[in-house]
Amino acid sequence: MSLADVLGQVMSVEVTDDDALTVHHDGTFASFRTVTIADGLELVSLTQALAWDLVIDADLRKTVAAQAAKTMLGTVTLVEHLDGGVDAERADVVLRYNFPFAGLDDQALQTLVLMVLAAGAEVRRALLA
Numbered sequence: 001m002s003l004a005d006v007l008g009q010v011m012s013v014e015v016t017d018d019d020a021l022t023v024h025h026d027g028t029f030a031s032f033r034t035v036t037i038a039d040g041l042e043l044v045s046l047t048q049a050l051a052w053d054l055v056i057d058a059d060l061r062k063t064v065a066a067q068a069a070k071t072m073l074g075t076v077t078l079v080e081h082l083d084g085g086v087d088a089e090r091a092d093v094v095l096r097y098n099f100p101f102a103g104l105d106d107q108a109l110q111t112l113v114l115m116v117l118a119a120g121a122e123v124r125r126a127l128l129a
Contacts, residue, residue, distance in 0.1 A: 004021055026124070030048035032045070043099065045096075047096050050121075052092040073116045093127055095120040
C-alpha cells in the first residue's frame with residue numbers, strides 16, 4: 001500500500017504530479033516525499049511549515065531555539081529569507097523529520113505521522129503566542 005493510501009485513511013491527502021504528498025494539520029501544512037536510499041531502504045521525508053514570514057528578532061530566535069531543544073520528533077529550524085531585499089529580515093519556521101517507510105504497519109505509520117504533525121502544531125502555537 002502506498003503512503004498516500006495509508007495516510008488517506010486518517011487525513012485528507014493531496015498528491016502532486018511528482019508523487020509528493022501534502023496534508024494540512026492544525027494550522028500547518030506538510031509535504032511528504034518517499035526517497036529510496038538503497039535497496040530495501042526507503043525513507044519518508046516530512047517537512048512541515050509551522051509559521052512563515054515572521055519578523056526576525058531576538059525573541060523569535062530564543063523561542064525557536066527553545067522549541068527545537070524540546071521537540072523529540074523532528075528538527076525545528078528557522079529558515080531566514082536570503083533575498084537581500086525587504087524580506088531578508090523575515091523567516092519561516094519548519095519541522096523536518098525522516099523515518100524509514102518499510103516495516104511499519106499502517107496503524108504504526110499513521111500514529112507516527114500524527115504524533116509528528118501534532119508536535120509541529122504545538123511549536124506553531126508557541127511561536128504565535
